[in-house]
Amino acid sequence: MTDLAERSWRLLRDEPRDGATQMALEEVAAETALEDDLRTVRVYSWEPSTLSLGYRQDADTVDWAYCEQEGIDVTRRQTGGGGIYHDRYADISYTIVAPASEVPGDLMDCYELFCEPVLAGLEAMGVEADFAAVEQSSIYYPSCYLRDINPAHDVVAPASDGVDARKISGNAQYRQRDVVIQHGSISYDLEPTHHVGVFETDLELETFTDRVTSIRNEAGIDREDAVETLATALEEWCDADEGDWRDDELEAAADLADRKFGADGWVRNREVLETGVQ
Template identity: 25%
Template structure:
């Protein structure tokens, strides 16, 4: 269950969330932002937050506990083809190219892991339904641990289309009742790069819908599903400084 708790600067309106406008940045920076948001919300000095972002340059993100990955990935990194980044969340490797990532950071998250996934993912289901695509949860068990590619299998935390194509892969990190959930929406993967990384072609088809249209629908769905006010506020200079200091440590 999600029951948003008030934060220190907004005790009178705990249903107000912050929306961070789109930030194109490196994977290292994106993961630092998500980790910083989790810490800030946990400490009660920052409101629940929704954001969307892209990875520039392309990157492979590893799950926090993912120890093994193909040796040739390091060669791709050394060639400058892509970056290799570790997420603060679990799961398997994701190729971030031609995708759009969402992140939700909230407080008051209690209950079982899949229950929380379903509560958070509801806005994704509603938003994509408005875009004409119906999504449902995957059904794979723990066998996903044996594959490197996150999008090769779909667990109960992932969303697939009516054709069985995995569209959204999500991962979580909980600190007490504070939650970071972020996930990749595979929109236009480059088949050549995908083949280089995973030695297979992507299972998802290309979607012609723009990032702007997706974000518009998902923001509206988030307001409805979470019953919140969503206030747009870019990262301030002092906040950027804190995030960049964390990266340099």
């Protein structure tokens, strides 16, 4: 348990939602943290499966025809990095939202703090994971899981394999109205066909499987157990109470998803909203 446990937190075991709504809910949670003094940790999944592009990622790196053919949604994150294919089954995602004044100002220190429950959760699942001990060079830059592996925020397993350890989780942060938002993708299983197929590239599937591992590969536990274990780790980390989204938050997120995260202008061209609207 951290010093953050002295504040008010809620744990959301969230239901599957589309990509635009998932991104909008993070910004809504930021407003709640500031205006209502309530911080959020949550575990969630994506329905339909979604490709989330990094903030500055070129839309030309996406195989739009493949995504449409396979029913894969596309949105754009506020965080940088490469695109991540969030499979409805194979991906487990989480979010941590807290006022910036309550967390380390140094980015790397904040990553270390916010990844504590992720590492604790993986350990409880039986996965020997840790921050990467060594850097690994980029294989395909547009893909988060095939970019260079950075010891600052990339989690690998088994950690004892050193340079041969494979990526199991990518994590990223951004700040919205004096609130720090960290979200991350954890591979429960591997879906290399879609992970490679969503990009405009001819990469072999082995390129992905040689670089990435999963909870199922490392520990063999059921997905439901993995989700619950991660939720428990987040809950214990900040002593959170079980919670739900309020109706007004869901309404605000639906509006923001429609105006921004689900809008073609944002997804393809990173067009900002009208002045004064976040």
